Amino acid sequence: MKTGAGRFFEDYRLGETIAHAVPRTVSGGERALYHALYPARHALSSSDEFARACGLPAAPIDDLAAFHLVFGKTVPDISLNAVANLGYAEGRWHLPVWPGDTLRSESTVIGLKENSNGTSGVVYVRTRGLNQRDELVLDYVRWVMVRKSRLDAPAPEPVLPTLAQTVAPDTLPIPAGLDFSRYDFALAGEPHRWGDYAVGEQIDHVDGVTIEEAEHMLATRLWQNTAKVHFDATNRADGKRLIYGGHVISLARALSFNGLANAQMIVALNAGAHANPCFAGDTVRAWSEVLDKAETPAPGVGAIRLRLVAVRHGAEPFALRTEDGKYRPDVLLDLDYWALMPR
Template structure:
């Protein structure tokens, strides 16, 4: 009997099944240090225990994308080991901040299946839930991924495409218990711009760029235990290039957004996301943002801001799609999220 795992193919998924992912992961200050070494991440709330305490938290939480990458990484061997591409995200809720010492685990429910017309692959929709050692949900989100078929003669399943919300309602956003921005220190945070200074429709060029290197990408994929073959094995793609892990691009763009959005301190909602074009080593990633919406919260001094974060590998900022409605070739990422910011 074979003891190795070749990964699931499209025909191996069943609508409604729940997949419990191995292996639980205890995160520590080491993850934070490596994250800040890989990305120019400087948001004060996740950088300083003292800043976090002044904002009503017990200590600095882990960067929100550390939580996302850890929960996501657990799912890869079961969901996207044989993926062609990760296609999108929706309905993401960051519910409980993760602290150093917390142990995270993941499970996913298959909520949709659709075979592609070429009969060689299909799209799998899953709702993934990450929990800590107290069984609290720290994060849940939907993603859909294109997966190869292992048996081209396997019959196509009934097509079920879930109806997904276009945006997480502001009323569903979870503000961490105790968070209070009433005495927020803008000087220590790095910028004076508060919630009221941003206008819906405003666009921000984050100016800076970072060239992606093979070494840091390989470190990142291993750090989050992402085992997808397209990120590791250069023979797995016809062009002989290893695909840069999409989460690496997300974190790089989020870190670059500090310049102009230093006070967007916590990600609390993931509305939508698309990896528009592949990223390879040698590409220089830049980023721009657009303010899509704003909402007040019940927490003292805390507002919510909805942002579109776009990562590119060149071209003029603020250009997203061509006249044909398709993403321009230089666009790498189109991410729609909610963040918390002082009023």
């Protein structure tokens, strides 16, 4: 038997570390395709000269492009047979990724719990992305609902990891040399700096993007994401291909430029949930809420904690949950992250 059907819930063991294939050397092509797929235009990841003026050697690859590259390698081992990707926590971007870096991924199983229906279970993993020098580039926790193959397989002892609700501001990674003291707001696209935002403020990002099947398929292949629900229209009873949640994250982040153009670098992921499925033809809009702010030791650099919400067109502005506490059916994404911004 030369082929494999991927891992099912009963195949995971608490504490095991899985080394994922295949390493990927990053080039400027990833940046160009990322900017073609999403309306991404944050200056720090667009211009080498802008990045050098901010103390970096060149423009890094977009933070979410690095995330997708690391995430995509985990799919054949973690979520090939997933029912749904449920959430994220404790994410940190430890180092920028530059063209020429080679990334690989590994995941450790930190939690297991079979569902009461006996047909699936939730797998918790901590994934690490490493470069060619074995330096930690980023890490995060995610949990995935995975089908069982053998329904008579015994349920493992349930273990639920204890996860921090937020990444503490004093532990946020700051890229070496980053300096916003001579930041060019005109070139960045907006005048709004860290001090202009207030905790509790909500921002409607105004613009929208209608998701096309072809763009989603290109994006999912670019990140080498092999999850069946994204490619195989026979995998769902409704005959639809589920849009990769990371595609929605990048669309929403790109849309947030209008109002948050100076939130230049994502450095931590506190929490995230794909609230409802997204399909081709949906028009995605986004809004943000300022959850917290913190100073950093880097010159001219402040940290801002943001809730980024992606919704379908026609959603009620700034409405997240129903009266019973569940996500509204038009909410696609609820993402809580820290970004770096000029003070």
